[in-house]
Amino acid sequence: MKKIYEVSETTIGWLGQGKEEGEDGMKFLKVLFRNRKRLQSEKDRDEKRLGDELSNPDDWLALEKLLLRPWWTRVWTLQEYIVAHKFVFYCGMESIDREKLNVATVSMHLCMKIKENLISGRAFEATWIRRRLLNWYRKRHPMHLIGLMAYVGDYRATDPRDRIYSVLGLAEDRNLADPPRYQDQVTKVYAYLVKAFIERYDSLDIICLADRYNRNARRPPHQPSMPSWVPDWRIVTVPWVVPAMVCQSAGQHIGNFRPLPLHGAPDSYTAGRIVGSANAVISEDLRILTCRGIMVDNVDGIGGLKVVHRDREGNEDDWDEIHDSIASTSSVNSPSGDNSSLEIKTDPQHLAKLMEQVGQCILLNRKDRYLGDKSPTGYLFNEFQALCHYSLKTPGLVYPQFLDWFQRNKSLCIQGYSLAELSERFGEQEESSKINLNDLSKQTSFVSRFKDTTEWMQRRLMTTKDGKIGMVPGRTQKEDQIWVLFGCSIPLVLRKCKAERSYEVVGECYLHGYMNGEIITELQDGKVKSQEVNLL
Structure with a gap:
């Protein structure tokens, strides 16, 4: 054609x-x-x-x-x-x-x-x-098949296999699914695409999209159902230029379709990327993916989030999905717990660092929505601090969507302090009065970047049992586990299944301080051990 x-x-x-x-x-x-x-x-x-x-x-x-x-x-x-x-x-x-x-x-x-x-x-x-x-x-820039499919998330085909086959002519790596196999069921076609991606790129990055293209995102779910590690391209989603962290600008095998002038040498997330690292095996029936990784921590507290679902079928009005806040209960995070292991201090420097880390999590530690440039220390901190302060003191001045988020997250305890307490301790800064608390005119303002993460990517603020901070998928639950899998650029939230060493993929996770191979260094130093896991 x-x-x-x-x-x-x-x-x-x-x-x-x-x-x-x-x-x-x-x-x-x-x-x-x-x-x-x-x-x-x-x-x-x-x-x-x-x-x-x-x-x-x-x-x-x-x-x-x-x-x-x-x-x-x-x-x-x-x-x-x-x-x-x-x-x-x-x-x-x-x-x-x-x-x-x-x-x-x-x-x-x-x-x-x-x-x-x-x-x-x-x-x-x-x-x-x-x-x-x-x-x-x-301009003949490489157009990768998976990135292209992820970008046009609301495009439809009578035959769901054509979500892949219809764009092969545009993709640089079309051989991932060429020639088309219309004789195979859709579950086999989608699973084979994952298999081909892993084999070609020695990377597990494709499974990160099983969060946005999630088999349970539709009620009733599509049949036949996919394994949790296979993106279900039958799902209709709201298009977004960077639909997942794995679509970062530095991604060599997925990428995104950012404006052409922004091409350069972007920073990259490399949580579990080491040479020759994927070593994944997919069972003959295409239901189980076996790989190795490191369990970093368990999810403890999770902030609330209101998600507005836009109807892509045109059959009904938009509807809200409310994720209620889940309290932190570990001894490290609970205000009444034993925080001595983290040497919690009350001096302003320590609290400012903790508050700044929360802000960096919301930004996914990137200056731009295309996830290309790492944000420097203190980036947009004054804006975040002002938004939180005024949400407590004069909420009428604050961008409504941020205010709603703050109300749902202010009681979340991180290392012994709630977000409200952290905001209280700083008070009003001199620069606060000069900050536009509703500024959406610039893509790089804190409010704009906040919308990118919480509205378009639907991430929730989270703390682990050991007090680590991050952003997780909306359907994350307490006690879910955060893993770095070998060959995967982004940490993943996994949910334990009944079978031994078996897990369901929940979705990708931003975990502050663990996005650039830090856990791999700990492994090489003998501080942690890797394990084999079966993804169902």
Whole structure:
């Protein structure tokens, strides 16, 4: 199919009949195209304006309906859109070519910077994702199969095996699943993809995506069910440019589709990555993955989180999932416990360090949402401290989503102190009054990075029995175990099963101080031992 589109003179994308404001939406795309230069020239001004042509809510509604049509999330249309020499959209009697659409998409982005909620995020993503992928393809940057599949998380196919096969023509490592095997059941196809990835890259990183593409994320679950270590690509998720930590910018085998100017030499998580380290064996029936790793600690307390699920099927309204806070009960974390082993001090320096570590966990120790640059000591600490302080004293000033998070996490005890107590001890700093507590204008503000981690990646603040701090998946439970598996860049939360040495994969975990091979050094120094585990 790829060759057909490459040699065709023109490829047509039929968006359907012009009814339901379809043609009006197409006409408005042309208006957006015409306004691109003006919007771009005004984007750095203090006062920005939409202008008369772009201020009619009916035009935006017509565009939203056009971009929510099924064509945009049909996975087979992605390849034809990207590889075709010339691509033209038709809706009723109206048409627009791909190049003008991409310019109009940038105008949409600039308009949304001026006024939020002009159009739903789901509608905007329809063209934005395709524009980003087209730019990568044209610049001949490597597009890895797993990263590509993870990015287009809400794309659909009648045959679930086509979640893989439909994008093979775009992937640099297409031989992971080429040639297609339609004679195999979907469970076998998905499991074989994991097997092929491990064998090619000597890496377990792919299993980290079994958290976001989780077999239990749908009610009722898809049948037949997958093992917990196999990403279930049948699950429909909200697209996000870095859907998991394993999609870090430094990732050589998965990666992400960050803006092209950001290419460079990013920092990397390397928790369990050592040369020739994976040594994983998958059973003949493709149900058990056996590997080695190191159990680091048990989960103790877990902060609360409100997750808003956006309906990707269009059948119902958004709905909230509430993860209640789970109290810390270990002697190290409990205020009434014996904290002497950690030499808990009450001096401001120690408490500031503890508070800073909590902030670093929320940032996943990265300055940017693409997880490319390690955050230096103290990075955005004043912003985090101010947000916590005002959440206690004058909550009306604080960004509502952070305030909700703080209320659900303030009682979580870490090394003998609750988050509320840590916030109280600092009081108001001189710089606090200068900090914008609702700043979403910059992707690098603390509030923006907080949203990346808690909303888009759905991570919860956590402390282990020994007082370590981290961020874990929403469905993590007390007593779950945190492991570093050989050949896996990111620590994992595992849940013990009844069978000996058997575990279920819960998902990837940020564990502060254990993201760069520290536990491997302890192993080499004889301080810890590795064990064989069976993932079911």
